[in-house]
Structures are given as structure tokens and as C-alpha cells.
Amino acid sequence: MSAPSTSKGRNKYKIVILGDGGVGKSALVIQFITHRFQEYHDPTIEDAYEQQCRIDGEPAHLDILDTAGQPEFTAMREQYMRKGEGFIICYSITDKRSFDEVLAYKELINRVRGHEEIPIIVAATKSDLQEKRKVSKEEGVALARQLGCPFFETSAVLRQHVDDVFHGIIREVRNKNSEQGEKPKHSRKKIHLKRVRSFFHQMNIFRRNRSHRT
Numbered sequence: 001m002s003a004p005s006t007s008k009g010r011n012k013y014k015i016v017i018l019g020d021g022g023v024g025k026s027a028l029v030i031q032f033i034t035h036r037f038q039e040y041h042d043p044t045i046e047d048a049y050e051q052q053c054r055i056d057g058e059p060a061h062l063d064i065l066d067t068a069g070q071p072e073f074t075a076m077r078e079q080y081m082r083k084g085e086g087f088i089i090c091y092s093i094t095d096k097r098s099f100d101e102v103l104a105y106k107e108l109i110n111r112v113r114g115h116e117e118i119p120i121i122v123a124a125t126k127s128d129l130q131e132k133r134k135v136s137k138e139e140g141v142a143l144a145r146q147l148g149c150p151f152f153e154t155s156a157v158l159r160q161h162v163d164d165v166f167h168g169i170i171r172e173v174r175n176k177n178s179e180q181g182e183k184p185k186h187s188r189k190k191i192h193l194k195r196v197r198s199f200f201h202q203m204n205i206f207r208r209n210r211s212h213r214t
């Protein structure tokens, strides 16, 4: 049986990497794609990468967004949070604060996606820095269990469990899609709701225009 494609039917997967600045998001993505550890990557750059690979014998085209910045609720952020099909939330084993922030990123996803079941993986980074460890593996496992998602401790330096994270998130998205039987994106009920919302939206614009005139 062939693996289900995404809702757009192209084996294309939109993956978003979240996590505090400096945890190693860019290093993780770059190691996955180039098989190299890049020691420095401009922390302010938010970049998108594309990668083709075979996962469980099926082709996958990954569209990976490497985010930058804190979990604030900006319009741009809302846009990609809405479009993301799978999320990798990163924290560093050397940084307890980044671990505590994982829940804030999960809440951000919930805020945009409501009760929709969203494929997530928690990725601990910098597992080569054992002497600087501030978060135990057990704490990571417990957090992932709380979120009901897979968990890996990775090292971009040693290329440990890097593929596992990206292959894992694709598996999660595929599982979700096959459970939902690749339903059309918008049910009748949703389309109706959209129309109602759009009506209210127009009303608001109308009111705004009126208030400009007065």
C-alpha cells in the first residue's frame, strides 16, 4: 500500500521548526540537509529549505521553515502556524529555560489551530554537551509524553538522531492523514462557517469605513 500524500496530493510536507533562539534549530536543519555542522548561522534569519528524500520507501518533499525569534504572536507567525503540517519543537539540554518554553510553543500552536490534532516532535539538541547538561533525558521523555508526541535527543555536531527527527515528523503527518482518510480540506459545515465569518468581516470593514468618514 502506498503511503498517503498530503492534503494537496503531492507528497509535499510543510514542516515548521520552533524553539528558543540559540538552541540549535538552524544547525539541526542544515545538518539534515547538507550533512555538515555549521557552527554559525545568523540567529535573526528565518529561512525556508527544501529537501527530497524517501521515508519508509515513499518519496517525500519537505518544505522546512527554520524560524527565528521568540514565541510572539505576529501576523506572519500566525500565517505559517496555520499552514504548517508538522512542527518540530526544539530545546537545548544545556538550557533549562528553553525546555520550559516548549509548552509555550505548544500553546502557540493550539492558539492558532484550536483543537485540531497537530503532528509534533520534541527534539532536544546539543546532546554532545553532556558536561553542560541541565535537563535530564527523563525530563524530556516526560514532557513529550505529556504532549503525546515522539522525542529524540539530537546532536547536530555528531549527526545523532537528526534523520530520526525529520523522518519521524513525516511519519506523524502521514499517520494523521491516513487516520483522517485524506478527507477534503473543508467540510460543508466549515464552508458555511467561513461564509458567516466573511460576512461579519465585511460588516467590520463597513463599520471601519464609516468611522473614518465621521
Ligand SMILES: Nc1nc2c(ncn2[C@@H]2O[C@H](COP(=O)(O)OP(=O)(O)O)[C@@H](O)[C@H]2O)c(=O)[nH]1
Pocket: 019, 020, 021, 022, 023, 024, 025, 026, 027, 028, 038, 039, 040, 041, 042, 043, 125, 126, 127, 128, 129, 154, 155, 156, 157, 158
Ligand atoms: N555542541 C553543540 N553545539 C551546537 C549544536 N547545535 C548548535 N550548536 C551551537 O549553538 C549555537 C546556536 O545554534 P543555531 O543553530 O544558530 O541556533 P538557533 O538560533 O536555534 O537557530 C551555535 O553556536 C551552534 O554552533 C549541537 O548539536 N552541539
Ligand SMILES: [Mg+2]
Pocket: 025, 026, 027, 041, 042, 043, 044, 045, 066, 067, 068
Ligand atoms: Mg537559527
